[in-house]
Amino acid sequence: MDRSDLYIIVAGCGRLGARLASELSRTGSSVVVIDRDPSRFAALTAEFSGFHLTGDAIEQEVLRSAKIEQADCFLATTNQDNINLMLAQVAKVIYGVPLVMARIYDPLRSPVYERLGIDTISPTELSAQEFLRMITARAGLEPASALRNGR
Amino acid sequence: MRAILAGEGKTLYYLARQFTAKGHHITIVDRHPDECEALARRLEKSVVVLGNGSDPAVLEDAGARQADVLVALTPEDQDNLIACQVARQMFGVPRVLALVNDPDNEEIFKRLGVTEAFSATRIIATLLEEQAALEEVINLLPMAEGRIQVAEVVIGEKAPARDKTLQELDLPADTLVAGIIRAGDVHIPRGNSRLYLGDKVILIGRPASFGEALRAVAGEEA
Numbered sequence: 001m002d003r004s005d006l007y008i009i010v011a012g013c014g015r016l017g018a019r020l021a022s023e024l025s026r027t028g029s030s031v032v033v034i035d036r037d038p039s040r041f042a043a044l045t046a047e048f049s050g051f052h053l054t055g056d057a058i059e060q061e062v063l064r065s066a067k068i069e070q071a072d073c074f075l076a077t078t079n080q081d082n083i084n085l086m087l088a089q090v091a092k093v094i095y096g097v098p099l100v101m102a103r104i105y106d107p108l109r110s111p112v113y114e115r116l117g118i119d120t121i122s123p124t125e126l127s128a129q130e131f132l133r134m135i136t137a138r139a140g141l142e143p144a145s146a147l148r149n150g151r
Numbered sequence: 152m153r154a155i156l157a158g159e160g161k162t163l164y165y166l167a168r169q170f171t172a173k174g175h176h177i178t179i180v181d182r183h184p185d186e187c188e189a190l191a192r193r194l195e196k197s198v199v200v201l202g203n204g205s206d207p208a209v210l211e212d213a214g215a216r217q218a219d220v221l222v223a224l225t226p227e228d229q230d231n232l233i234a235c236q237v238a239r240q241m242f243g244v245p246r247v248l249a250l251v252n253d254p255d256n257e258e259i260f261k262r263l264g265v266t267e268a269f270s271a272t273r274i275i276a277t278l279l280e281e282q283a284a285l286e287e288v289i290n291l292l293p294m295a296e297g298r299i300q301v302a303e304v305v306i307g308e309k310a311p312a313r314d315k316t317l318q319e320l321d322l323p324a325d326t327l328v329a330g331i332i333r334a335g336d337v338h339i340p341r342g343n344s345r346l347y348l349g350d351k352v353i354l355i356g357r358p359a360s361f362g363e364a365l366r367a368v369a370g371e372e373a
Contacts (some may be wrong), residue, residue: 026271085233086228108206108207
């Protein structure tokens, strides 16, 4: 699979969704971005050459009109964990999308979803790790192992 | 039975009241503080936990490790699905049931590991369609999660079944006339029992053949 000809669906056009959709579109992927609020699409950059679809991605009709069964990759980036988790499973299990990723704020439930082959990204975890890395680097401290091991 | 009911509003209250009255141990999970207070006051025998049923910490507080069943009935399908999955996979709750608000999600929930998913919208829609089509149908209720339907049908003047015996009726194979109510008495019919004007017929059958059975008894436009 050549990176440049992927068909990617992004559900949720907030700051993260818009950023990802714009960047993936700029680097040559076909991107469809879904949001129930059409004013959100203004956040897409001028380089975005994909499609946008107004609707609630939790509805099967909306996913089907985004041609989800043909997608190579599905990114669930709405601002609600449970919506993202449900969308990711629907994409993976019902429509067989090969690569599925979801943003979840609360990392407590990640083990449940890792078992289903859904990659979750927690901004809280990523920020915490980065903060700790910078603190360690600048202050010349040994990283606290308990914190470093937190996923 | 130890059950956790995660939801909100009146459905949650009435369901909890009904289960408690039958002697089940009920724990309620509701994310609205004001509702929790009212529920705790009105249902003295139930435990009430404030929080979202899809949050593992909340479910643990609600005693998910000991629960026999979790019922998720919030107005948000995604919350119901995740609550069921967390209950099952993190706490080993044997049966997880969910209300689905969007009827399209019924099948999806079952494929994603929910023991039973039921759509109030679909059940009501089915009831309405069949009631509207057949005014002679007095009661119609789905049983066994909708796999069997039961109806009470009046034999009207133009009913095809009028003055016929059950043997003569053209009923589909998986339907059955289980009772005849005539002048206030209930008769359990046999093949040679005859139906007369004004009889009420108790009809049982699978949903797929039920419409055909209703038409055979009460008629097309009834």
